[in-house]
Amino acid sequence: xxxxxxxxxxxxxxxxxxxxxxxxxxxxxxxxxxxxxxxxxxxxxxxxxxxxxxxxxxxxxxxxxxxxxxxxxxxxxxxxxxxxxxxxxxxxxxxxxxxxxxxxxxxxxxxxxxxxxxxxxxxxxxxxxxxxxxxxxxxxxxxxxxxxxxxxxxxxxxxxxxxxxxxxxxxxxxxxxxxxxxxxxxxxxxxxxxxxxxxxxxxxxxxxxxxxxxxxxxxxxxxxxxxxxxxxxxxxxxxxxxxxxxxxxxxxxxxxxxxxxxxxxxxxxxxxxxxxxxxxxxxxxxxxxxxxxxxxxxxxxxxxxxxxxxxxxxxxxxxxxxxxxxxxxxxxxxxxxxxxxxxxxxxxxxxxxxxxxxxxxxxxxxxxxxxxxxxxxxxxxxxxxxxxxxxxxxxxxxxxxxxxxxxxxxxxxxxxxxxxxxxxxxxxxxxxxxxxxxxxxxxxxxxxxxxxxxxxxxxxxxxxxxxxxxxxxxxxxxxxxxxxxxxxxxxxxxxxxxxxxxxxxxxxxxxxxxxxxxxxxxxxxxxxxxxxxxxxxxxxxxxxx
Numbered sequence: 001x002x003x004x005x006x007x008x009x010x011x012x013x014x015x016x017x018x019x020x021x022x023x024x025x026x027x028x029x030x031x032x033x034x035x036x037x038x039x040x041x042x043x044x045x046x047x048x049x050x051x052x053x054x055x056x057x058x059x060x061x062x063x064x065x066x067x068x069x070x071x072x073x074x075x076x077x078x079x080x081x082x083x084x085x086x087x088x089x090x091x092x093x094x095x096x097x098x099x100x101x102x103x104x105x106x107x108x109x110x111x112x113x114x115x116x117x118x119x120x121x122x123x124x125x126x127x128x129x130x131x132x133x134x135x136x137x138x139x140x141x142x143x144x145x146x147x148x149x150x151x152x153x154x155x156x157x158x159x160x161x162x163x164x165x166x167x168x169x170x171x172x173x174x175x176x177x178x179x180x181x182x183x184x185x186x187x188x189x190x191x192x193x194x195x196x197x198x199x200x201x202x203x204x205x206x207x208x209x210x211x212x213x214x215x216x217x218x219x220x221x222x223x224x225x226x227x228x229x230x231x232x233x234x235x236x237x238x239x240x241x242x243x244x245x246x247x248x249x250x251x252x253x254x255x256x257x258x259x260x261x262x263x264x265x266x267x268x269x270x271x272x273x274x275x276x277x278x279x280x281x282x283x284x285x286x287x288x289x290x291x292x293x294x295x296x297x298x299x300x301x302x303x304x305x306x307x308x309x310x311x312x313x314x315x316x317x318x319x320x321x322x323x324x325x326x327x328x329x330x331x332x333x334x335x336x337x338x339x340x341x342x343x344x345x346x347x348x349x350x351x352x353x354x355x356x357x358x359x360x361x362x363x364x365x366x367x368x369x370x371x372x373x374x375x376x377x378x379x380x381x382x383x384x385x386x387x388x389x390x391x392x393x394x395x396x397x398x399x400x401x402x403x404x405x406x407x408x409x410x411x412x413x414x415x416x417x418x419x420x421x422x423x424x425x426x427x428x429x430x431x432x433x434x435x436x437x438x439x440x441x442x443x444x445x446x447x448x449x450x451x452x453x454x455x456x457x458x459x460x461x462x463x464x465x466x467x468x469x470x471x472x473x474x475x476x477x478x479x480x481x482x483x484x485x486x487x488x489x490x491x492x493x494x495x496x497x498x499x500x501x502x503x504x505x506x507x508x509x510x511x512x513x514x515x516x517x518x519x520x521x522x523x524x525x526x527x528x529x530x531x532x533x534x535x536x537x538x539x540x541x542x543x544x545x
Contacts, residue, residue: 027209028167028168028171029209029212031165031167032167032171032174032175032213033212033213033216035161035165035175035178035213036174036175036178036212036213036214036216036217037216037217037220038161039154039157039158039161039175039178039179039182039217040178040179040181040182040185040216040217040218040219040220040221041182041220041221041224042157043153043154043157043158043179043182043183043186043217043221044182044185044186044220044221044222044223044224044225045224046131046150046153046154046157046183047150047153047154047182047183047186047187047221047225048186048224048225048228048229050131050134050135050146050149050150050153050187051146051187053132053135053136053139054135054138054139054146055139056139057088057135057136057138057139057140058072058139058140058141058306061076061080061083061084061087061140061141062076062080062084063076067306067307067309067310068310069141069302069305069306069307069308069310070302070303070305070310070311070314071310073141073298073302073305074302078299081141081295081298081299081302081305082292082295082296082298082299083295084140084141084291084295084305085140085141085142085290085291085292085294085295085298085305086288086291086292086295087140087291088136088137088139088140088141088142088287088291088344089140089286089287089288089289089290089291089292089342089344090287090288090291091136091140092133092136092137092140092287092291092343092344092345093283093284093285093286093287093288093343094284095129095132095133095136096133096283096284096287096343097282097283097284099129100126100129100130100133101126102126103283103343104343105130105133105134105137105149105343105344105345105346106122106126106127106130106149106152107148107149107151107152107347107440108147108148108151108152108201108347108437109437109440109441109444110122110152110155111151111152111155111176111180111202112201112202112437112441113441113444113446114155114159114176115173115176115177115202115203115204116446117446121159121163122152122155122156122159122160123156124156124157124159124160126156127152127153127155127156127157128153128156130149130152130153130345131149131150131152131153133345134146134149134344134345134346135149135345136345137287137339137344137345137346138306138307138345138346139306140291141291141294141295141298141305141306142291142294142306142339142344142345142346143294143304143305143306143308143332143335143336143338143339143346143351144307144336144339144340144344144345144346144347144348144350144351145307145346145347145348145349145350145351145352146187146307146346146347146350147184147187147188147347147349147350148346148347148348148349149345149346149347150183150184150186150187151180151183151184151347153183154179154180154182154183155176155179155180155183155202156179157179158175158176158178158179158180159172159175159176159179161175162175162176170209170210173203173210174203174209174210174213174214175213176202177198177199177202177203177210177214178198178213178214178216178217178218179217180194180197180198180202181194181195181197181198181214181215181217181218181221182194182217182218182220182221183221184197184198184218184221184403185217185218185219185221185222185225186221186222186224186225187225188403188406188407189222189225189226189229189231189406189407190222190402190403190406190407191218191219191221191222191406192218192402192405192406193399193400193402193403193405193406194218194221194222195211195214195215195218196398196399196402197396197399197403198214198218199211199214199399200396200398200399201394201395201396201399201437236313237316237317237379237383237408247367247416248416248419250367250371251384251416251419251420252419252420252423254359254360254363254381254384254385254388254420255388255419255420255421255422255423255424255427256423256424256427257359257363258356258359258360258385258388258389258392258420258424259388259392259423259424259425259426259427259428259430259431260427260431261329261355261356261359261389262352262355262388262389262392262393262424262428262432263392263428263431263432264333265333265336265348265351265352265355265389265393266393266432266434266436266439267432268333268334268336268337269336269337269340269341269348269436270439271337272337272338272340272341273340273341275341276341276342276343283343286341286342286343287342287343287344289342290338290339290341290342290343290344291342291344293338293342294335294338294339297331297334297335298335301327301328301331303328303331303332304328304331304332304335307350308332308350308351308353308354309350311328311354312353312354312357312386315357315358315360315361315378315382316357316361316379316382316383316408317379318361318377318378318379320358320361322362322365322366325358325359325361325362325365326358326362328354328358329355329358329359329362332351332354332355332358333355336348336351348393348394348436349390349393349394352386352389352390352393352394353386353389353390353404353407355389356382356385356386356387356388356389356390357382357383357385357386358382358385359385359388359389360378360381360382360383360384360385360386360388361378361381361382361385363381363385364377364378364380364381364382365378367381380413380416383404383408383413383417384413384416384417384420384421385420386404386407386408387400387401387403387404387417387420387421388420388421388423388424388425389424390403390404391421391424391425392421392424392425392427392428392435393428393435393436394435394436394437395425395434395435395436395437395438396435397421397422397425400421401417401418401421404417405417460492460493460531460532460535461489461490461491461492461493462487462488462489462490462491462492462493462495462496462510462523463489463490463510463521464493464531465493465523465527465528465530465531466487466489466510466521466522466523466527467521467522467523467524467527468520468521469519469520469521469522475518475519476509476518476519477516477517477518477519478509478511478517478518478519480517484503484505484508484509485499485503485505485508486508486509486510486511486517487499487508487509487510487511487523488510488511488512488513489510489512489520489521493528493531493532496508496523496528497525497528497529497532500525500528505525506524506525506526507522507523507524507525508522508523509521509522509523510522510523
């Protein structure tokens with residue numbers, strides 16, 4: 001009996017293993033793994049080049065290429081503080097008005113849009129121009145972050161690879177996320193956070209077959225970054241500890257305060273963008289005006305210039321007074337809103353960390369004044385504030401928590417950080433209802449938070465499922481006087497289903513946009529519903545494989 005079982009084992013093993021290997025190859029996983037490694041290495045070098053370009057631009061007006069912008073600006077004469085952002089605005093205005101068709105730099109929201117609309121390609125030329133424009137913006141003192149542009153640059157490079165190799169949709173989305181993971185890993189020396197951010201924010205799921213390529217790409221980005229910049233964390237934090245478990249109510253209260261700061265920051269960004277769109281100032285002059293305004297503010301508060309890591313470090317080390325930190329929360333919010341609305345390039349992650357560090361530091365000083373025997377160090381509250389504000393603004397509490405761990409090396413405060421970030425995220429949703437990226441996408445008519453069914457209804461077009469007339473079929477023309485409604489090829493699936501439902505017809509003509517109203521195809525209700533079901537099934541399969 002045992003011998004019979006042993007003899008049968010090889011055949012059974014083959015029957016188990018071979019189908020898995022066959023599926024692994026058919027889904028082109030070996031190719032995707034190799035491409036993710038290539039993308040990870042390429043994106044890491046691009047991220048390094050991006051950071052170096054920021055330093056080169058900064059050298060010409062501050063005489064320093066490091067991230068110690070506050071120290072360099074404190075030594076510079078007042079007229080250089082105004083001239084740097086203003087002249088940077090001149091260059092940015094020329095670039096966005098002449099070389100970037102969308103008249104704005106790109107960021108994380110564009111990557112999410114490209115993932116949701118698989119047919120929307122990220123232009124390699126526009127992505128590179130956007131990165132160059134953003135590097136000039138930040139090097140000239142623009143008050144914004146470098147994470148969004150680097151993420152978009154990484155996704156652009158990954159998208160170019162997927163498009164040229166004609167990969168299936170799920171593979172292109174996976175490589176897009178792999179490029180993002182490498183960008184975060186290389187930019188912040190945070191490989192674990194890069195993996196989580198790519199899943200949580202870009203893909204919106206944790207599919208097994210996407211995990212390995214994303215990890216490969218993120219690891220490659222981290223290795224290249226550490227070989228170039230070293231293995232140190234972005235922020236060197238002092239020794240801290242949680243004094244008492246009785247402090248956890250204070251941590252929860254800090255989460256609520258950070259949610260108000262995050263919501264106020266987002267409302268400031270939204271309001272400034274609204275005003276910028278209504279202003280009569282031409283697009284090329286907007287960055288000049290914005291740069292001049294930021295320069296004027298920086299004469300009194302040079303802490304707001306650039307990415308702001310040095311000022312964030314000072315808050316972590318308790319070297320800023322309570323009054324200054326409260327003031328910088330307001331001034332940095334205004335400076336970043338002006339910077340981004342005036343078409344300077346940049347992201348919101350670094351400003352969110354900045355605002356969180358100031359909020360947490362100020363809260364820690366106040367808590368220590370009220371309960372001196374129970375309050376922990378200011379550094380602890382600053383770290384918690386960084387994670388809370390950034391998590392609420394980005395709408396990514398999990399990856400933001402890990403990013404703060406990796407940026408600060410602060411794994412000992414996991415419970416407190418998780419609690420603070422979660423409460424800030426929930427309170428921000430109660431106040432604002434959106435993350436910053438969701439607001440950007442909804443301004444473009446893309447409502448991803450409603451679920452995959454609404455996304456598929458709005459992303460699919462009539463042209464995707466309509467029946468074309470035969471080659472030898474005589475041309476037909478639509479009669480507008482008829483009782484039968486018509487559709488157009490670019491109408492959404494949602495529009496088509498509504499027309500089918502309201503008219504009671506099961507087959508509708510699809511007409512051209514020209515004046516002759518030529519019928520270019522026929523849309524059938526059964527095919528529309530079938531197409532919708534197929535897209536939902538494909539989305540569900542991608543999320544669970």
